Amino acid sequence: MPDFSLTPEQESLRDLARKFARTEMAPHAAECDRASRFPEEVYRKAYDLGLLNLNVPAEYGGSGLGLLDQCLIVEELAYGCGGMTTTVIAHCLALEPILLDGTPEQKERLLKPFCAEYHIAAFALTEPSGGSDPGTMRTLARKDGDDYILSGEKCFISNAPQASLFTVFASVDPSLRHKGVTAFVVPRSAPGLSVGPDEEKMGHRASSTAAIRFDDVRVPAENRLGPDGNGFSLAMRTLDQTRTPIGALATGIAQAAMDQAASYSLKRETFGKPIAQHQAIQIKLANMAQAVHAARLLTWRAAWTIDRGQKGTLESSIAKCFASDAAFAVADEAIQTFGGYGYMREYPVEKLLRDAKLTQIYEGANEIQRTVIARELLKGYE
Amino acid sequence: MEIVVCVKPVPDAETRLRVATDGTTLDPEGVKFVLAGYDESAVEQALLLKEATPGSKVHVIAAGPSPRTEEVLRASLALGCDLATWVETPPGLASDPISAARALARAIRAVPHDLVLCGKNAGDDEAGVVAGALAELLSVPDFSAVLDLRWDAAATRLRFQRWTETGTETWEAPLPCVVALQRAWNDPRIAKLPAILKSRKLPIAKVPIDPAPPVAGTSRPVKFELPPARTGAKILEFKTPEEAAQKLVKVLKEEAKVFP
Amino acid sequence: MTGPTLVVGELEEGHLADATREAVGVAQTLAGKENVLGFLAGSSARAPAAAFGRVGVAKAFVAEDPRLEGAVGAVVAHLVASVADSVGSELVIVGGSTFGRDLVAHLSVRWNAAAATGVTALVRTDAALEVRRPIFAGRATETRRLEGAHAAVAIRPHAFPSPPDATTETALTAVPVDGIPPALWVPKRTGVKPAERGAGPSLTEATIVVSGGRGVRSAENFHLIEELAASLDAAVGASRAVTDAGWRPDSYQVGQTGKAVSPQLYVAVGISGAIQHLAGMISSRVIVAINTDSTAPIFKVADYGIVGDLFQVVPALTQEIRRARGR
Numbered sequence: 015m016p017d018f019s020l021t022p023e024q025e026s027l028r029d030l031a032r033k034f035a036r037t038e039m040a041p042h043a044a045e046c047d048r049a050s051r052f053p054e055e056v057y058r059k060a061y062d063l064g065l066l067n068l069n070v071p072a073e074y075g076g077s078g079l080g081l082l083d084q085c086l087i088v089e090e091l092a093y094g095c096g097g098m099t100t101t102v103i104a105h106c107l108a109l110e111p112i113l114l115d116g117t118p119e120q121k122e123r124l125l126k127p128f129c130a131e132y133h134i135a136a137f138a139l140t141e142p143s144g145g146s147d148p149g150t151m152r153t154l155a156r157k158d159g160d161d162y163i164l165s166g167e168k169c170f171i172s173n174a175p176q177a178s179l180f181t182v183f184a185s186v187d188p189s190l191r192h193k194g195v196t197a198f199v200v201p202r203s204a205p206g207l208s209v210g211p212d213e214e215k216m217g218h219r220a221s222s223t224a225a226i227r228f229d230d231v232r233v234p235a236e237n238r239l240g241p242d243g244n245g246f247s248l249a250m251r252t253l254d255q256t257r258t259p260i261g262a263l264a265t266g267i268a269q270a271a272m273d274q275a276a277s278y279s280l281k282r283e284t285f286g287k288p289i290a291q292h293q294a295i296q297i298k299l300a301n302m303a304q305a306v307h308a309a310r311l312l313t314w315r316a317a318w319t320i321d322r323g324q325k326g327t328l329e330s331s332i333a334k335c336f337a338s339d340a341a342f343a344v345a346d347e348a349i350q351t352f353g354g355y356g357y358m359r360e361y362p363v364e365k366l367l368r369d370a371k372l373t374q375i376y377e378g379a380n381e382i383q384r385t386v387i388a389r390e391l392l393k394g395y396e
Numbered sequence: 397m398e399i400v401v402c403v404k405p406v407p408d409a410e411t412r413l414r415v416a417t418d419g420t421t422l423d424p425e426g427v428k429f430v431l432a433g434y435d436e437s438a439v440e441q442a443l444l445l446k447e448a449t450p451g452s453k454v455h456v457i458a459a460g461p462s463p464r465t466e467e468v469l470r471a472s473l474a475l476g477c478d479l480a481t482w483v484e485t486p487p488g489l490a491s492d493p494i495s496a497a498r499a500l501a502r503a504i505r506a507v508p509h510d511l512v513l514c515g516k517n518a519g520d521d522e523a524g525v526v527a528g529a530l531a532e533l534l535s536v537p538d539f540s541a542v543l544d545l546r547w548d549a550a551a552t553r554l555r556f557q558r559w560t561e562t563g564t565e566t567w568e569a570p571l572p573c574v575v576a577l578q579r580a581w582n583d584p585r586i587a588k589l590p591a592i593l594k595s596r597k598l599p600i601a602k603v604p605i606d607p608a609p610p611v612a613g614t615s616r617p618v619k620f621e622l623p624p625a626r627t628g629a630k631i632l633e634f635k636t637p638e639e640a641a642q643k644l645v646k647v648l649k650e651e652a653k654v655f656p
Numbered sequence: 657m658t659g660p661t662l663v664v665g666e667l668e669e670g671h672l673a674d675a676t677r678e679a680v681g682v683a684q685t686l687a688g689k690e691n692v693l694g695f696l697a698g699s700s701a702r703a704p705a706a707a708f709g710r711v712g713v714a715k716a717f718v719a720e721d722p723r724l725e726g727a728v729g730a731v732v733a734h735l736v737a738s739v740a741d742s743v744g745s746e747l748v749i750v751g752g753s754t755f756g757r758d759l760v761a762h763l764s765v766r767w768n769a770a771a772a773t774g775v776t777a778l779v780r781t782d783a784a785l786e787v788r789r790p791i792f793a794g795r796a797t798e799t800r801r802l803e804g805a806h807a808a809v810a811i812r813p814h815a816f817p818s819p820p821d822a823t824t825e826t827a828l829t830a831v832p833v834d835g836i837p838p839a840l841w842v843p844k845r846t847g848v849k850p851a852e853r854g855a856g857p858s859l860t861e862a863t864i865v866v867s868g869g870r871g872v873r874s875a876e877n878f879h880l881i882e883e884l885a886a887s888l889d890a891a892v893g894a895s896r897a898v899t900d901a902g903w904r905p906d907s908y909q910v911g912q913t914g915k916a917v918s919p920q921l922y923v924a925v926g927i928s929g930a931i932q933h934l935a936g937m938i939s940s941r942v943i944v945a946i947n948t949d950s951t952a953p954i955f956k957v958a959d960y961g962i963v964g965d966l967f968q969v970v971p972a973l974t975q976e977i978r979r980a981r982g983r
Contacts, residue, residue, distance in 0.1 A: 023593065026596070072590065360912060407792075421798075494764045497765070529764050538729075540757070615802045626957055636972075641973040644944065
């Protein structure tokens, strides 16, 4: 039988993340949401405490955490602010391809100096013409001697305005469709690379999102991850790793929404009693609790599976899809519980709905997650 | 400088307080134990003094039951303390501060100690007596409610301020001594993730339970009570505003006991 | 406990402190008036010690020595322990100031006494002494049984009444200041800066907060709230109605979007108690509400309420508080 208790070490990691979220993130959450501000001072503190390079092994200067440990941290951070947590997750996402397919020389050269100081990384896969369908990639990587010349455009790239390092997916041969996609590591200083303005978003406004243009950006072969055509497989394997922490992020948002609603329902009175004593509210709270508990356990199960070396595609897709849908539903019901106050931006609960929505869209939209789940599921029946 | 800092595991400030079934203490079910607030400042000050005085070491010592006492020692190691010692005491929440002081003194006597730092009081029983008792047990002077603690290496003197009800005092004193700290120079630091992971593997020296602790001079909790739930204000009747004022001051003094 | 109870005095601006008077009251209730002895130490202690007579203490021990000025608390503990032993005392009571708590801490070892600080009630039960004291920042109360032949107790300030005025002539016995370990004389107090009166504490750290709401009616009237706060050495807060109207800066706001405070005492003046405001102060230990509207929601969460015109009640209250605090 599985043991659901955390080790004292895991409790310490969770405590650290909780402390950081409550004392450093939460106080700035409303202001960054209002002003759409990327709070660099918060991310620098996260870096200082070892809460930024979560997935990078200690030998390269990271925190070297397994997936379950990362999820414990991510859930606590997301409780503080979903947007700030997206910055951290998107940063880890960008470094994951180097961890998966980088040679020891590449890891040493690209990761060590990067992790030795505060730096932000960005994962550049999505394009204006295709997010869910990376096989139709239009960013090209034209071979020129030992180098590649990148040209094209990426959009909705988290961390792009502040990143000093980009993990970029481009096609060396569009006729090969997804088999032509190749992965590269590109520094911001590369001539021809330009980043667009920060997009105005519905939520996650403490995280920055922008388009990137590649105008004949020269990338040496030594910065290519794996051989030509390895990119699509690398992207899929990367997302296999990073899908589960999104489940944890969504769980954090859901927990925050439920806590707000439950606490409010004990104080607010209508018809002579706290609304928590009205059945309509009790049913809402019960549904929220089911959703939060299930989201957390599905996320933990997926992380545990992957930590044991299994692919965990089915488990992680279920976790991401369920938890993000749960976060949206719980935040929605939380606002409803607050009634008119929930609609006012003075109260922190409406932000949770705006933040929850993105979790259903990014890192593999839930429609795609459902096709993945169906495909993985049916494998078992063939 | 050999600095010893004494810490205590206390229930987290956000703990929902419930009465234990035997009615004598807090219900331990689900209680999360953390480093007491003032103790965090004491550890911070110890580390700051260590950083300012090359060649110094910080030894953190705590008396209490397993596992919460080792956990706060690990938290202290993760913050940067060099050594840790755990003096085991019987399980439960019925603590007595003087017994704790005796337990701490047993451990402190066995190690080098120029300066013994404590927090002003612990967030649970708020007794604030450990530092004074330790000073007697170690036969050294002690100072309470200390602020702005500095070590003047040239004069080999501690320089500090003491907050008292009538004003702020300035002091200088030689080592060894015991200091109960009100505030460190900075806000307590947060332990970094790599240090937290490393601290799990660091050794903690253990001093076993005293088989025959003295009973005289101790106290034990016999009742733990929570204030009655709020049922609405007691409305004070009055005929004149002066009468209202007098009634309110009286009730704040005698009943609520919050009058300054 | 059959021996006399020894009350250790403390000086406040050269006079016997209020806390000492309260300690005498406690000792008299517990041990009987005739069984209470006083103790005072200081560079000038004989003259102030005569004030023990004003609370009905017939005999007091006095340690007067210039070296006691700026001496460490442990020195007094030495003297108290030896006096307590010489008179066969079993209980030492002192006011719960920094000095008092330190004294109790020292006596716990030096005099082998069961120690308790911040005590709000003392009761003798069969053969032991039980004390009540607040814990967890006042969120709970514990009763402790003090074991053994000796007990040293520091009472919480303002938790006990002062005894009625008396005209007893206190017989003073001099206590020689000797037998103190040399190490205790070495630390030097090099200065004292008297506490500043009037500089209010910050809203989130204050022990007492007085807040004004819409009922105050204008920016000009808000001084009533500030004067009431000053009389209590309290911090000043405001409801959102006040800050929205610009009567006071946003930094004064207590509530959902303002500051969350949890003082020992929160006085809400002219505040209706909308849920938005409650969010910022509901965890205060004691809440007092002053409002003309008896149906205002604030009265549901307050501990004490005055249904009245704040323009009459608040000035009267400020005056009464000043009188009670001797200002």
